[in-house]
Amino acid sequence: QVQLVQSGAEVKKPGASVKVSCKASGYTFSSYYLHWVRQAPGQGLEWMGVIDPSGDSTIYAQKFQGRVTMTRDTSTSTVYMELNSLRSEDTAVYYCARGVVRGLIANWFDPWGQGTLLTVSS
Amino acid sequence: DIQLTQSPSFLSASVGDRVTITCRASQGISTDLAWYQQKPGKAPKLLIYAASTLQSAVPSRFSGSGSGTEFTLTIGSLQPEDFATYYCHHFNNFPLTFGGGTKVEIK
Numbered sequence: 135q136v137q138l139v140q141s142g143a144e145v146k147k148p149g150a151s152v153k154v155s156c157k158a159s160g161y162t163f164s165s166y167y168l169h170w171v172r173q174a175p176g177q178g179l180e181w182m183g184v185i186d187p188s189g190d191s192t193i194y195a196q197k198f199q200g201r202v203t204m205t206r207d208t209s210t211s212t213v214y215m216e217l218n219s220l221r222s223e224d225t226a227v228y229y230c231a232r233g234v235v236r237g238l239i240a241n242w243f244d245p246w247g248q249g250t251l252l253t254v255s256s
Numbered sequence: 257d258i259q260l261t262q263s264p265s266f267l268s269a270s271v272g273d274r275v276t277i278t279c280r281a282s283q284g285i286s287t288d289l290a291w292y293q294q295k296p297g298k299a300p301k302l303l304i305y306a307a308s309t310l311q312s313a314v315p316s317r318f319s320g321s322g323s324g325t326e327f328t329l330t331i332g333s334l335q336p337e338d339f340a341t342y343y344c345h346h347f348n349n350f351p352l353t354f355g356g357g358t359k360v361e362i363k
Contacts, residue, residue: 169352179292179300179343179354195351229299240347242290244311246299 136160138168138230138247145253146220153216154250156230163211164188167233169243170204170215172226182228184239185213193239220254227251258282260344262355268363275331277358279344284324288348291320291329294357295340303342304329334360 141155156168170182183194185204192204198217206213213230227249233241259282269275279289287307292300302311304320307327317332331338339362344355 171354178357179345181352181354193350231299234302234305240288240349240352242302242305242345242347243292243300244302246301249299 136232136245138232138245140228140230140247140250143251143253145255148221148254148256150220150254151216151218152220152252153214154228154230154252156213156215156247158187158211158213158232161232163208165236167239167241168206168213169231169233169241170202171229171231171243171246173229173249174223174226177226180226182215184233186239187211187213217252220252222254225252225254257351258285258346258348258353260346260353260355262342262344262358264358265356266359266361268361269334270363271334271336273334273363275334275338275360277329277342277344277360279322279327279329279355281325281327281346285346285348287323288346289320289322289327290345290347291318292343292345293338293340294343300343331360336362 137159139157164187169184185192187206203216229249230247231243261280263278289307291304294300308320319330341357341359343357
């Protein structure tokens, strides 16, 4: 079955960087865009950006431009989300999610990864 | 950016009740809207896409309607497992955005 498995929880200090992974299985990795969404504690969902696993092109939400980098490794069917210059407001659960329609970049999401909790604290 | 406004943000209901949640977009998005259900500590789960198409394996008591700027999610007869938070999500253009969520609690 289609599955996204994310890396484990992270604790970082302000100013540091974090790199979260999302390993895909059960489908052709290069055929579906992968998105990143985050959720601060007790808050709603916030879209961060999307990567095309076939060509490595990306679109980032303006809020994260300059601080986020999404990459992929086709040999392991894994995408990565790196966030720099961390601050306490970045404390959140980070999800990867697959676009449902093959080749459609603006898309709805299914499935989602299980989430990775990032805690930023001094 | 397209803003999605959900209402209510919180509702209290009983098992068996019919529940309706509204999502209003700040500009027209055709039917480029999805609904998700999220339970505490879990990832969101897709319920409805293209405004009214039920995702596979989702119970038929869930339904969606609307186009343009106004959309609704209806739960025909609330079940114990439906107590959760619901989010709308537009995919009309970038940036993709979500509504603020509607938490459905037991009365």
